[in-house]
Structures are given as structure tokens and as C-alpha cells.
Amino acid sequence: MIRPRTAVAGATAFRPTVAEAIAGLVLVLLLVAALWPNLLAPGDPLAVSHTDAFRPPSLTHLFGTDESGRDIYTRVVHGASESLRIGVLATAIGIGLAIVLGFVAGLGPRWLDFGTTRFVEVLFAFPGLLLALLFIVVTGPGVLSSTIAVGLATAPGYARIIRSQVRRTAAAEFVEAARVLGRGRLWIITRHILPNVTAALFVLATLGLGQAVIWVSSLSYLGLGAVPPAAEWGAMLAAGRTYIANFWWMTFFPGLAIVASAAAATVVGRGIQKRNRSAA
Amino acid sequence: MPSRRFSRPRAAVVLTAAVALLIAACSPGGGTTGEPTGEPVAGGTLTYASGDAEPSCLDPHVGGNYPQALIATQYLESLVSLSDDGEVIPWLATEWTESDDGLTWEFRLREDVTFTDGTPFDAEAVAANIEHVQDPATASSTGYLALAKIENVVAVDDHLVRLELSAPDSALLESLSQVWVAMESPKALERSQEENCAAPVGTGPFVVDEWERQESVTLVRNDDYASPPADVEVPEGATLPYLDSIVWRFIPDSASRYAALQSGEAQVIDNAQPDTIRSAEPDDAIEELDAPRPGAANRIELNSGKAPFDDERVREAFIRSVNVDDGIQSLFFGTAERSYSPLSSVEPLGLSEPDRFAVDTAAAADLLDEAGWDERDAEGYRVKDGERLTLDFPVSTNQSIPAEQSLFEQIQADAKTAGFQVNLHPLDLSSWYGALAENDYDLVSAPYTKVGPDVLRILYHSASIEPAPSGYFANLAQVDDAELDELLTRASATSDAGERADLYAQAQRIILDGYYILPLYDQQNHFLYSSTVRGLRAMPTVSTPTFAEAWLAS
Numbered sequence: 053m054i055r056p057r058t059a060v061a062g063a064t065a066f067r068p069t070v071a072e073a074i075a076g077l078v079l080v081l082l083l084v085a086a087l088w089p090n091l092l093a094p095g096d097p098l099a100v101s102h103t104d105a106f107r108p109p110s111l112t113h114l115f116g117t118d119e120s121g122r123d124i125y126t127r128v129v130h131g132a133s134e135s136l137r138i139g140v141l142a143t144a145i146g147i148g149l150a151i152v153l154g155f156v157a158g159l160g161p162r163w164l165d166f167g168t169t170r171f172v173e174v175l176f177a178f179p180g181l182l183l184a185l186l187f188i189v190v191t192g193p194g195v196l197s198s199t200i201a202v203g204l205a206t207a208p209g210y211a212r213i214i215r216s217q218v219r220r221t222a223a224a225e226f227v228e229a230a231r232v233l234g235r236g237r238l239w240i241i242t243r244h245i246l247p248n249v250t251a252a253l254f255v256l257a258t259l260g261l262g263q264a265v266i267w268v269s270s271l272s273y274l275g276l277g278a279v280p281p282a283a284e285w286g287a288m289l290a291a292g293r294t295y296i297a298n299f300w301w302m303t304f305f306p307g308l309a310i311v312a313s314a315a316a317a318t319v320v321g322r323g324i325q326k327r328n329r330s331a332a
Numbered sequence: 333m334p335s336r337r338f339s340r341p342r343a344a345v346v347l348t349a350a351v352a353l354l355i356a357a358c359s360p361g362g363g364t365t366g367e368p369t370g371e372p373v374a375g376g377t378l379t380y381a382s383g384d385a386e387p388s389c390l391d392p393h394v395g396g397n398y399p400q401a402l403i404a405t406q407y408l409e410s411l412v413s414l415s416d417d418g419e420v421i422p423w424l425a426t427e428w429t430e431s432d433d434g435l436t437w438e439f440r441l442r443e444d445v446t447f448t449d450g451t452p453f454d455a456e457a458v459a460a461n462i463e464h465v466q467d468p469a470t471a472s473s474t475g476y477l478a479l480a481k482i483e484n485v486v487a488v489d490d491h492l493v494r495l496e497l498s499a500p501d502s503a504l505l506e507s508l509s510q511v512w513v514a515m516e517s518p519k520a521l522e523r524s525q526e527e528n529c530a531a532p533v534g535t536g537p538f539v540v541d542e543w544e545r546q547e548s549v550t551l552v553r554n555d556d557y558a559s560p561p562a563d564v565e566v567p568e569g570a571t572l573p574y575l576d577s578i579v580w581r582f583i584p585d586s587a588s589r590y591a592a593l594q595s596g597e598a599q600v601i602d603n604a605q606p607d608t609i610r611s612a613e614p615d616d617a618i619e620e621l622d623a624p625r626p627g628a629a630n631r632i633e634l635n636s637g638k639a640p641f642d643d644e645r646v647r648e649a650f651i652r653s654v655n656v657d658d659g660i661q662s663l664f665f666g667t668a669e670r671s672y673s674p675l676s677s678v679e680p681l682g683l684s685e686p687d688r689f690a691v692d693t694a695a696a697a698d699l700l701d702e703a704g705w706d707e708r709d710a711e712g713y714r715v716k717d718g719e720r721l722t723l724d725f726p727v728s729t730n731q732s733i734p735a736e737q738s739l740f741e742q743i744q745a746d747a748k749t750a751g752f753q754v755n756l757h758p759l760d761l762s763s764w765y766g767a768l769a770e771n772d773y774d775l776v777s778a779p780y781t782k783v784g785p786d787v788l789r790i791l792y793h794s795a796s797i798e799p800a801p802s803g804y805f806a807n808l809a810q811v812d813d814a815e816l817d818e819l820l821t822r823a824s825a826t827s828d829a830g831e832r833a834d835l836y837a838q839a840q841r842i843i844l845d846g847y848y849i850l851p852l853y854d855q856q857n858h859f860l861y862s863s864t865v866r867g868l869r870a871m872p873t874v875s876t877p878t879f880a881e882a883w884l885a886s
Binding site for chain 2: 098122279280281293294
């Protein structure tokens with residue numbers, strides 16, 4: 053039986069595994085890098101120094117320097133805010149849209165559910181990145197359009213999960229009880245259904261964040277998002293690729309940042325999901 | 333419940349991709365080969381990987397850019413060519429005479445040449461070609477501007493053609509040596525432009541066989557080839573060309589192109605990255621061909637046709653505030669030398685003034701104050717009447733190698749210190765042409781290749797602000813100076829070598845004095861090729877490689 057509970061309830065008995073602890077630490081570091089980059093790297097990520105070009109990693113330049121002598125460590129740290137902001141925003145757009153679609157389908161009349169579900173399924177038939185590319189073809193490249201594009205592209209997947217979650221909760225006994233007690237529709241949605249869906253949403257968002265970071269980097273890598281010399285991981289990866297044969301560090305560290313943030317978000321997300329499930 | 337660990341697949345995919353990327357970069361080089369073994373070997377297929385934009389038309393009469401010249405050199409030939417020391421030598425024309433007033437030229441043509449569709453090469457064919465270049469419907473730019481003074485073409489007899497000019501043209505022979513005005517079969521030219529673009533018909537060593545768009549063009553041997561330029565010596569018993577075919581691939585990504593060369597997938601690549609040229613140096617399996625293009629140096633043009641660069645002080649301030657030397661040194665690994673001239677270093681008449689381009693940020697700041705840009709906003713950019721000092725810089729990603737784009741980023745950083753906000757817009761070739769056509773640029777770097785100093789007239793005469801039939805206008809700095817126009821017109825009309833040199837020197841001084849351009853380096857033209865390729869050379873005309881004498885050692 054499903055009991056009413058809130059998102060926090062799933063995380064009560066919190067004992068992280070080693071992987072989760074590391075992943076959590078990485079996420080905290082990323083958060084710090086995104087919010088207060090100067091705490092970790094006080095330099096200017098765009099500062100050009102002709103004489104320091106192509107320096108390998110050393111104590112003065114932890115991650116080496118790029119073709120214009122910019123410090124890659126500084127750029128990776130400052131890139132966190134750009135990459136994460138776009139990632140968070142894209143996930144928010146995706147989930148926001150999915151909530152609307154999911155609730156409409158999950159609680160609306162049968163014909164509306166049918167229509168919305170088919171619509172979501174049609175969107176679902178396209179690979180997400182393809183949807184994102186289509187959107188960019190229409191709106192033109194740029195940070196904003198690539199953010200929206202990734203948001204739109206991830207929405208169908210979320211919408212499907214939210215719809216089933218909403219339907220499941222709506223059919224639960226405690227909702228029925230509320231209805232029998234004469235509670236209003238809105239009251240039931242906000243007090244019973246939404247809290248139950250939130251837990252799942254939280255997991256989805258964490259997992260989605262990792263995916264969004266990869267997608268946004270992919271788009272920048274293709275030259276459709278942030279443009280050089282912006283300190284954005286995907287753009288840095290693209291710029292370094294030219295020199296990959298001779299100066300590996302130019303691609304390795306931005307790549308590592310992408311891998312680490314995506315993996316960390318996934319590990320943490322799965323951890324929460326697992327606990328939710330065992331709590332249920 | 334049993335503890336299921338976090339889902340590994342996703343993380344694994346990411347890690348695998350990253351590792352694959354790294355491994356791909358470390359693929360081993362091609363096998364080594366011995367020293368050249370004398371006798372050319374006939375046969376074989378050579379793969380050329382080009383980093384230039386894929387032409388939208390294989391007929392270089394149409395438009396007329398360098399990517400077209402590169403490939404068309406393999407199947408089209410011109411009336412004259414140049415020797416290695418710049419002397420004009422016979423090609424499809426055997427001899428020529430100029431009338432005393434310089435208004436009439438007569439060319440005697442080879443009689444034993446036929447186009448690959450069987451049409452004979454004769455005086456009528458020359459007339460048809462010049463007419464084709466000059467026809468507005470062809471939408472030529474480079475060829476059109478080069479032949480602008482030809483008014484009338486008369487076929488005197490089958491193999492004698494007379495060109496009647498509107499004014500003497502000291503650059504006529506140099507212009508005619510270029511592949512943009514090369515000879516095509518008149519019968520083929522009668523086809524629709526679309527058909528002719530897909531497979532132009534010439535007299536060259538190869539024939540266009542198939543064009544798979546976005547992928548490659550296949551060129552096959554012209555079995556009846558008989559007309560190499562006068563400086564080619566064919567060994568006894570041999571017939572040119574040696575190769576059976578050439579696969580002309582388009583690989584825009586420079587790292588992939590280099591990897592293709594290393595793996596043996598391609599034997600010749602163009603637009604080689606400076607760091608790969610350096611790292612390939614000790615490699616016996618890879619050779620380099622460095623063929624700087626003639627004509628203009630690679631330069632950034634400052635659009636004097638609109639604010640803020642309509643003010644000479646602002647132009648000077650910009651040029652004085654950017655440090656180009658250090659950037660070139662670090663980005664180009666010694667493969668490119670800084671230029672201080674409007675002309676390429678291969679042009680003997682180039683005027684070079686290094687002192688003018690010394691960085692002087694204090695002088696730049698004074699100039700900007702003087703010009704009214706005397707305030708700075710919160711981000712440090714100069715402001716005048718509430719407007720920020722902003723410069724738009726469309727960059728053609730097809731015509732600039734990544735090292736050059738990095739140089740532009742460094743210029744952007746330098747200019748920021750001085751208070752200029754430079755907005756770099758990386759664009760594909762057609763969007764880039766679009767931005768130029770709409771006058772939507774303050775800075776632009778556009779290569780322009782032409783044999784001889786007459787390129788100055790095409791680039792800086794006020795008449796070149798008018799678009800050519802292709803829609804492209806060459807005077808991107810929008811220099812409009814009556815004195816300069818006069819000098820360039822006189823220079824292109826005089827046949828006196830000393831006077832010509834003097835006039836071009838004066839003209840270049842005006843261009844440099846006006847701070848219209850920031851010269852960077854020669855138009856880079858570095859080719860890397862497998863040491864199995866022998867007999868490869870660059871045409872002394874526009875520095876395109878020719879495969880007429882190339883062969884593959886086993």
C-alpha cells in the first residue's frame with residue numbers, strides 16, 4: 053500500500069555508500085565552483101598570456117594552459133557555473149513542461165489523456181538530441197536556444213513518468229478517502245498528489261541534470277551553444293580537439309569535468325531513488 | 333533489500349566515449365618508406381583530403397574562390413603559366429604580342445589540344461570562355477574582376493585570338509595565368525549552369541567523373557592529355573599524368589584530416605594545423621609543401637564605411653592596441669611569419685612597414701579619447717554618447733584554421749583591454765558572405781589570391797565597393813580615396829616596370845597610412861603529404877598543388 057509521504061521521508065535513514073559519498077563531494081565541489089568560482093580559482097578565465105601557451109600541467113598551471121595561454125584549471129572551475137546553470141535550467145524547463153503534460157494527462161478526462169499521451173509518444177519517437185537540433189535549426193544557435201532545446205527534448209521522457217506516477221497516486225486509497233471526505237480537486241492535487249510525485253521528480257531532476265550537462269556540452273561542442281572563448285566545458289572540448297594529438301590536457305580536463313559531474317549526478321540520483329523505493 | 337549499486341551503464345558510456353576520444357588521437361602514423369626511387373610509376377589512386385569548404389560549383393568561373401581553384405587546377409588549364417621565378421611562360425597559348433598602345437593583345441594558340449569532350453581548343457573557344465566569365469548570368473567575381481578591361485575578343489583565325497582592351501592592362505598576363513579564367517569546352521559551357529558546375533570540361537590531366545556531395549569528387553585520368561605548361565619536362569617514354577584517379581575528399585575537421593593522413597586513408601591534406609606540421613617534421617613518412625599564396629597577405633580589414641571605423645583615429649587605436657606578433661609566434665609554431673604589408677611576401681613589389689604596427693596602448697588610449705570615446709562603462713568598454721564601442725567580427729570557419737580563430741580570440745582579449753568590445757561570430761561560408769553583403773561587420777579577414785600586385789586595385793579601388801555579379805565585393809575595408817584610385821588605375825595601365833613599382837609603393841603607403849588593414853601573415857597554404865607521393869608541386873601561379881606529374885611509390 054502507498055502511504056502519504058513527502059520527498060524528505062525517503063532520505064531519513066541516510067547512510068551513503070563510498071561511491072555516493074564521493075559523488076556527493078563532487079557535487080558539492082561543483083556547486084561551490086558554480087556559485088563562488090573565485091574561491092577555488094581566483095584568476096580570470098579569459099586572461100590571455102601569449103608566453104604561456106600550450107603549457108603542460110604543472111604546479112603553476114594545474115591543468116596546463118590552452119593555445120592562448122589561458123589557465124585551464126581556472127577555465128574548468130569557472131565553466132562549472134556556465135555548464136551547471138545551463139544544465140539546471142534545461143532540466144527545470146524539461147521537468148516544468150513535463151509536469152504540465154503529465155498532470156493534464158494523468159488527471160484530465162480520458163480524451164485529453166489520450167491526446168496528450170499520443171503527443172508525448174510522437175515526441176518520444178525522436179531521439180532527444182535530434183529534437184534539440186531541430187529546435188536550434190529553427191531558432192538559431194546560442195546559449196539560450198540550446199538550453200531551451202535540451203529542456204524541450206527531455207520533457208517527453210519526464211512527462212511519461214510523471215503521468216504514470218500521477219495516475220497511480222490518484223487511484224490510491226488515501227486520495228479516494230480525501231475525495232469521499234469532500235475535499236476539493238485542487239486541495240487533493242496540492243496536498244496529496246503533488247507531494248507524492250515530488251519525490252520521484254527530485255530523483256528525475258538529479259538524474260536529468262547529469263544528462264543535461266552532457267547534452268548541453270554536446271551542443272556547444274558542435275558549435276551550437278556557447279561560443280569561444282567562453283569557458284564552457286563543451287566549447288573547451290571542441291577548441292582543444294584540434295590539438296588533441298599534441299596537447300592532450302586541453303581536452304582531457306574539460307572532458308573529465310563533464311564525466312565527473314554527469315557521473316556524480318547519476319550516482320546521487322540513483323541513491324535517492326533506491327532509498328525511496330525501499331521506503332515505499 | 334539487496335543493495336543494488338548505482339546504474340553503471342550511463343557512467344560507463346561516458347567514460348568509454350572519453351577514452352575512445354583519447355585513443356583515437358593516438359593512432360599510429362603511417363609506415364615509413366625509403367628514399368625516392370627515380371623512375372615514376374604509372375597507376376594508382378591518390379586521395380586528397382581538403383579542409384577548405386566544398387565548392388558549390390566546380391567551375392571556377394562561377395564565383396571564383398580558392399577551394400574551386402584547388403580542385404579545378406587538376407582538370408582545367410590556362411592560356412599562360414608562370415615559371416618558378418615568376419616569368420610568364422606558354423601554356424595553351426604558345427606566344428603573344430602586345431600592341432604599342434597596350435590596347436590590343438594577340439595570342440597564338442596550340443593546335444594539338446582538344447577538350448576532354450572532343451571539342452577542339454581554338455580561338456573560338458577562348459572567346460567563348462572570356463564571354464562566359466564576363467556574362468553577368470555566370471555570377472563570376474574573381475575572374476570577372478581580373479578580366480574587367482577586356483572589351484572585345486576576336487578570333488583572327490582558328491588558332492590566333494585578339495583581345496581588345498578598354499585601357500592598357502599591365503596585369504593581363506598574370507590575370508590570364510589564373511585558374512579562375514581557365515579554358516573550358518565551349519560545348520560544355522552551353523549546358524545549363526547546374527550541369528556545368530557538376531562536371532566542367534577542360535583540357536587538364538584529369539576529368540571530373542563523379543561528385544558525391546558532402547563527401548568527395550572523383551577525378552579520373554585524361555588519357556589524351558597533351559598540354560602541360562612549358563616548364564614541365566616529360567621523361568622519355570612516359571605519358572602524363574601517372575595517376576589513374578584522384579579521390580578529392582572533404583574533411584573539414586583538421587584533427588580528422590591529419591588522422592586520415594597518418595592512417596594512410598589520405599595521401600595529401602591541405603590546411604595543415606601548425607602544431608601538426610611541427611610534430612610531423614621528424615616523421616619520415618610525412619612531407620610538407622609550403623606554398624604561400626600570391627596576392628594579398630592575410631589581413632584583418634577595418635570597415636571604414638561605417639561607424640566607428642569611419643574615424644581614422646579609431647582605426648589606428650585598434651591597430652595600436654592589439655599584439656599580434658606574440659600570438660602568431662605561439663600559435664603558429666614558427667610556420668608563419670608576421671606580415672607588415674598589404675601584399676604577400678611572394679610579391680616582389682610588396683611594401684613592408686614593421687614600425688607602423690608596433691603596439692602602443694598609451695597612444696591608442698589618447699586616440700580614443702580624442703575621437704570622443706573618452707568614457708568607460710562598468711565592464712571597462714569605451715563609451716560615447718551612451719553607446720558602447722562595439723565591433724562585429726564575422727569569422728568564416730571554412731576559411732580560417734583553428735589557430736587563426738584562436739589568434740582572433742587573442743586580438744579580442746587585447747582589444748578589450750583598450751576598451752573595444754569585439755564580438756566574434758563564427759559563421760559558415762554562406763552566412764559569412766551574407767553578413768558581408770549586408771555590411772554587417774566592422775572587422776573581417778578575407779583571403780584574396782591573385783597573381784601580381786594588381787590585387788591592390790581589386791581590393792582597394794573604390795570601384796570594388798560595388799558588388800561583382802556574384803554579389804561579392806572585394807573592397808571590404810571600403811576604402812574610398814580618390815588619390816589611391818588614381819594611383820592604382822595608373823599602375824595597372826603602365827607597362828614601365830620602374831613606374832609601376834613606384835606607383836604600387838605609393839598606393840600601399842596610402843593604405844597603410846590610413847590604418848585600413850592589420851596585416852597578419854601570408855595566406856597560409858601548408859600541405860602535408862605521405863612520402864609515397866612523388867612529383868607533387870604547387871603551381872607558381874596561384875600556389876595550388878598540381879597532380880599532373882605526381883605518382884605513387886609503392
